[in-house]
Amino acid sequence: KNEVEQSPQNLTAQEGEFITINCSYSVGISALHWLQQHPGGGIVSLFMLSSGKKKHGRLIATINIQEKHSSLHITASHPRDSAVYICAVPNYGGSQGNLIFGKGTKLSVKP
Amino acid sequence: EPEVTQTPSHQVTQMGQEVILRCVPISNHLYFYWYRQILGQKVEFLVSFYNNEISEKSEIFDDQFSVERPDGSNFTLKIRSTKLEDSAMYFCASSEIGVFTDTQYFGPGTRLTVL
Numbered sequence: 001k002n003e004v005e006q007s008p009q010n011l012t013a014q015e016g017e018f019i020t021i022n023c024s025y026s027v028g029i030s031a032l033h034w035l036q037q038h039p040g041g042g043i044v045s046l047f048m049l050s051s052g053k054k055k056h057g058r059l060i061a062t063i064n065i066q067e068k069h070s071s072l073h074i075t076a077s078h079p080r081d082s083a084v085y086i087c088a089v090p091n092y093g094g095s096q097g098n099l100i101f102g103k104g105t106k107l108s109v110k111p
Numbered sequence: 112e113p114e115v116t117q118t119p120s121h122q123v124t125q126m127g128q129e130v131i132l133r134c135v136p137i138s139n140h141l142y143f144y145w146y147r148q149i150l151g152q153k154v155e156f157l158v159s160f161y162n163n164e165i166s167e168k169s170e171i172f173d174d175q176f177s178v179e180r181p182d183g184s185n186f187t188l189k190i191r192s193t194k195l196e197d198s199a200m201y202f203c204a205s206s207e208i209g210v211f212t213d214t215q216y217f218g219p220g221t222r223l224t225v226l
Contacts, residue, residue: 010180033214033215035217041148041200041220041222042217042218042219042220043154043202043217043220044217045214045215045216045217048213048214073126086153087153088154091156092140095187098157098159098167098169099146099156101153101155102153103153104150104153
């Protein structure tokens with residue numbers, strides 16, 4: 001069974017700052033998911049990546065498969081980025097998309 | 112853009128009662144999932160479903176839980192005899208294919224409160 005650790009647990013930033021959220025996992029995987037949970041509770045899939053780097057707007061996700069580590073970066077952060085960011089990985093040994101979730105990083109961006 | 116929908120948004124029930132949470136996955140998706148999130152805790156996998164049968168389930172998904180795809184569009188989670196500890200947000204998700212490299216699309220969730 002995979003274990004997922006995220007850091008930091010809470011993060012407060014000023015608008016415009018560069019944000020980094022980290023995720024590490026215990027068992028080798030083929031892909032990792034980054035999700036955003038809005039203050040209202042809804043969950044949105046941001047990235048799914050299996051190697052290297054992906055970019056979408058101001059969001060960048062990187063993964064190092066050998067080190068079992070991924071980072072989510074937000075450039076030029078904005079108050080609307082305030083949310084919980086969750087890393088999820090397959091429960092290795094599962095076969096149909098069973099995901100194990102991290103506890104999440106609560107990001108608050110102040111204007 | 113297609114989306115996963117869930118009803119109701121909030122369900123309040125008495126302990127011991129049966130509840131059915133409903134989900135409409137994205138129409139061309141083949142894999143369906145239920146997750147739950149107890150307030151203040153992390154999201155947890157409950158069950159995955161494909162081709163009209165359970166593909167995988169977690170330890171949480173015991174005999175009081177069941178899932179069904181009663182028609183071509185709905186996907187339901189039934190909790191037979193609710194307990195206080197079943198109070199949580201329940202999320203449905205769907206994906207086109209059910210492998211690790213496939214994006215799952217989440218519904219807005221149903222908040223279940225058991226009194």
